[in-house]
Amino acid sequence: MKPLILIVDDETSIRSFLQVSIETQGYKCIDAANGANALMLATSHNPDILILDLGLPDMDGLDVIKRLRKISQMPIIVISARGHDREKVEALDAGADDYLTKPFSVTELLARLRVILRHKSNGNISSEAETFTYKVKDLIIDTDKRRVWNHNEEIRLTPNEYKVLVLLAKNQGKVLTHRYITENIWGGIVAEDTQSLRVCMGNLRRKIGEDPSQPKYIITEIGVGYRLIDE
Amino acid sequence: MKKFKLKPNIIKNLVIMMAIMFVCTVTSLIFDHIRILESNIVMIYLLGVLLFSFIAEGYLYSLFASVCVVLLYNFFFIEPQYTLKVDNPDYLITFLVMFIVGWITSMLTIRVKLERQLVKDREEYISSLYFIEERLLNVKGVEELAIVSAEEISKQFKANVLVEFFDSTGVLVYRKIEGEEVFKENNDCLACLETYQSGSPCGRGTTLFSNTKAYYSPVLSQNGVLGVIGVSLNDDLSLSNAQRAFIEVISPQIAVVLKKERIYEKQQHTKMEIQAERLRADMLRTISHDLRTPLAGIMGMASTGFDNYDKIGDDVKKNFLKSIYEDAEWLNELVEDVLQTTQYEEGRIKLNIAEEAAEEIITAAVTHVKKHTSKYKIQVNIPDEIILVQVDGVLIRQVIINILNNAINYSPEESVIIVSLYCKDDQVFFEVKDNGPGISEEELPHIFERYYNRNINSITKRKGMGLGLSLCKSIVEAHNGKIAVCNNEPHGTIVRFYVLSEKETK
Numbered sequence: 153m154k155p156l157i158l159i160v161d162d163e164t165s166i167r168s169f170l171q172v173s174i175e176t177q178g179y180k181c182i183d184a185a186n187g188a189n190a191l192m193l194a195t196s197h198n199p200d201i202l203i204l205d206l207g208l209p210d211m212d213g214l215d216v217i218k219r220l221r222k223i224s225q226m227p228i229i230v231i232s233a234r235g236h237d238r239e240k241v242e243a244l245d246a247g248a249d250d251y252l253t254k255p256f257s258v259t260e261l262l263a264r265l266r267v268i269l270r271h272k273s274n275g276n277i278s279s280e281a282e283t284f285t286y287k288v289k290d291l292i293i294d295t296d297k298r299r300v301w302n303h304n305e306e307i308r309l310t311p312n313e314y315k316v317l318v319l320l321a322k323n324q325g326k327v328l329t330h331r332y333i334t335e336n337i338w339g340g341i342v343a344e345d346t347q348s349l350r351v352c353m354g355n356l357r358r359k360i361g362e363d364p365s366q367p368k369y370i371i372t373e374i375g376v377g378y379r380l381i382d383e
Numbered sequence: 384m385k386k387f388k389l390k391p392n393i394i395k396n397l398v399i400m401m402a403i404m405f406v407c408t409v410t411s412l413i414f415d416h417i418r419i420l421e422s423n424i425v426m427i428y429l430l431g432v433l434l435f436s437f438i439a440e441g442y443l444y445s446l447f448a449s450v451c452v453v454l455l456y457n458f459f460f461i462e463p464q465y466t467l468k469v470d471n472p473d474y475l476i477t478f479l480v481m482f483i484v485g486w487i488t489s490m491l492t493i494r495v496k497l498e499r500q501l502v503k504d505r506e507e508y509i510s511s512l513y514f515i516e517e518r519l520l521n522v523k524g525v526e527e528l529a530i531v532s533a534e535e536i537s538k539q540f541k542a543n544v545l546v547e548f549f550d551s552t553g554v555l556v557y558r559k560i561e562g563e564e565v566f567k568e569n570n571d572c573l574a575c576l577e578t579y580q581s582g583s584p585c586g587r588g589t590t591l592f593s594n595t596k597a598y599y600s601p602v603l604s605q606n607g608v609l610g611v612i613g614v615s616l617n618d619d620l621s622l623s624n625a626q627r628a629f630i631e632v633i634s635p636q637i638a639v640v641l642k643k644e645r646i647y648e649k650q651q652h653t654k655m656e657i658q659a660e661r662l663r664a665d666m667l668r669t670i671s672h673d674l675r676t677p678l679a680g681i682m683g684m685a686s687t688g689f690d691n692y693d694k695i696g697d698d699v700k701k702n703f704l705k706s707i708y709e710d711a712e713w714l715n716e717l718v719e720d721v722l723q724t725t726q727y728e729e730g731r732i733k734l735n736i737a738e739e740a741a742e743e744i745i746t747a748a749v750t751h752v753k754k755h756t757s758k759y760k761i762q763v764n765i766p767d768e769i770i771l772v773q774v775d776g777v778l779i780r781q782v783i784i785n786i787l788n789n790a791i792n793y794s795p796e797e798s799v800i801i802v803s804l805y806c807k808d809d810q811v812f813f814e815v816k817d818n819g820p821g822i823s824e825e826e827l828p829h830i831f832e833r834y835y836n837r838n839i840n841s842i843t844k845r846k847g848m849g850l851g852l853s854l855c856k857s858i859v860e861a862h863n864g865k866i867a868v869c870n871n872e873p874h875g876t877i878v879r880f881y882v883l884s885e886k887e888t889k
Contacts, residue, residue: 237735237777238735255715346737346738347738347771350738350739350740350743350769350771351740351769351771353740353743354740354742354743354769355769358767363763364742364745364746364749364763364765365746365749365753365761365762365763365802366749366750366753367746367750371750372743372746372747373747374739374743374744374747374776374777374780375735375737375776375777
């Protein structure tokens with residue numbers, strides 16, 4: 153069955169070009185111009201992915217996410233206007249899976265859609281199973297043996313570095329907010345934890361041999377969080 | 384309290400008097416022994432009284448001393464000796480004259496001394512007034528005026544001083560306290576307000592609010608009350624008349640300076656507004672001109688493609704669409720610059736300071752730029768240690784992106800751009816080096832100016848609005864940093880800026 157994508161944006165031109173480009177990928181498309189319609193369509197059609205513009209005429213996009221999250225775990229990609237960084241982070245913390253900043257490239261959006269759909273078809277095994285082996289390019293994480301290899305060479309990580317890497321791997325392709333990571337690894341959000349997180353990421357990058365001019369694995373989204381590359 | 388203070392003084396003076404009387408008596412006894420004329424003894428005693436009154440000060444002392452010498456003279460030298468009886472009534476006149484002369488001369492001495500003190504005080508008063516006036520005339524800004532006035536009045540009276548200045552709408556603009564904060568209580572606040580509203584003094588030592596800790600005096604000008612000065616003496620004393628007079632002399636001076644500063648500030652403000660207005664007009668002109676270039680391209684290609692859809696080949700259409708996309712992207716960049724600049728001008732950009740790893744910001748900027756250009760080699764040098772900085776990561780990333788875009792626009796394809804990060808003392812440096820043509824000496828001082836566009840040479844493809852670097856400068860300076868440009872060897876440009884490392888900003 154073709155995956156169903158719900159597009160929510162109040163601008164007709166954006167809806168129409170999104171629809172065309174999404175349909176060229178072989179997905180099915182429905183759209184809504186406001187929050188109320190979006191909620192209705194989301195509950196009645198249960199789409200595979202929701203693309204949501206945060207600036208809606210009738211209600212706050214953040215509320216749409218919060219309401220949907222109560223009843224569904226459907227993946228949500230948020231589209232926000234440039235400069236509204238806080239809004240973006242709030243949406244991610246409220247349960248959105250990914251974000252794009254307007255004006256965005258359609259190629260980028262389609263790539264994000266593919267990542268989400270692939271994770272969906274893999275089922276949720278990866279996030280629920282206790283042990284699993286992740287492979288990203290030359291990086292292999294064996295959660296069974298708690299060991300990590302890069303280019304077939306084992307790298308030694310501290311427990312926290314390992315935990316962060318596994319957390320990123322479990323959510324491969326998805327951006328994780330600073331808040332989400334610190335809450336999961338350190339169990340709270342204190343000022344010192346941001347510092348610990350930055351230092352931890354810095355060390356992790358050095359250990360897996362990231363090139364600072366062209367990162368292969370970990371993408372830093374300034375002011376938002378981190379993402380492990382998927383494709 | 385008063386008595387307590389004076390007691391040691393009384394004892395001291397009595398001891399001095401006894402000593403002087405003793406010396407006088409002994410000298411007189413010797414004179415008497417060698418039979419020197421009796422009148423000289425009177426002179427010696429009178430000299431003693433004079434001497435004592437010069438040291439002791441105080442009419443009571445001199446009266447007392449005069450009585451003493453008369454008694455001593457009587458006791459030691461008048462027949463019958465060693466009694467207070469007098470055989471010869473003529474001596475009573477001597478005694479009377481002696482007493483009167485002693486008393487009057489001592490009083491005169493005291494008066495001379497007091498007058499001298501008074502002259503000295505007045506001199507000091509005038510010189511301190513002069514000094515304060517001079518300091519007041521040299522202040523820069525209303526804030527400094529408040530500080531200087533509070534300082535000087537406090538120095539003069541050795542008291543706690545409050546200086547408050549209000550603007551024309553009655554809003555408190557400056558409040559400066561020299562010494563302890565004793566002006567906080569309800570009564571004091573009310574008295575202060577009353578002074579401001581009525582324009583007449585209030586507080587301790589006056590009839591209104593006499594139970595407060597301080598005396599409040601208005602700073603008056605022709606157009607009303609500009610401020611309030613509060614003085615609270617130690618020891619719960621009220622201000623003397625002289626002290627009040629001092630404040631009355633000094634406060635018009637403060638008012639004059641305050642008005643002068645107000646006018647100056649207003650002038651500066653108007654000047655800046657005119658400048659901003661001119662800039663805005665310039666900006667509108669530049670924007671509309673610069674936006675037209677990509678727009679013309681988009682409109683032209685879209686209409687050509689639409690009108691001749693069947694006549695042109697697919698590859699041409701494809702090319703058109705690609706160019707339309709590129710032009711739109713350029714347009715978007717320009718609009719973004721304008722938006723950020725206007726936001727910055729209106730002071731609407733708020734720094735969203737967080738602890739960031741400097742290398743992450745660089746990587747994010749470089750990957751962003753690389754998305755759009757593959758023809759340049761961007762090299763990144765970061766140190767082994769992780770450098771944390773307290774900055775607005777998004778804005779600093781924007782700064783690096785702007786600098787990188789400049790480097791790309793002004794250097795030939797295939798050239799190498801090096802981005803480095805390093806720490807020196809408490810400063811974290813970000814540096815972008817290119818080996819393009821560099822910037823000529825004449826252009827160097829202007830490149831941070833808004834709307835400054837360098838002479839476009841054949842290499843450059845797209846013209847920016849000249850907003851990029853001026854925006855960078857504002858952002859870096861908002862982080863208490865500095866940005867500078869110099870030439871690279873053998874050719875090319877180095878743009879370098881620093882922010883303070885987190886140890887310092889914390």
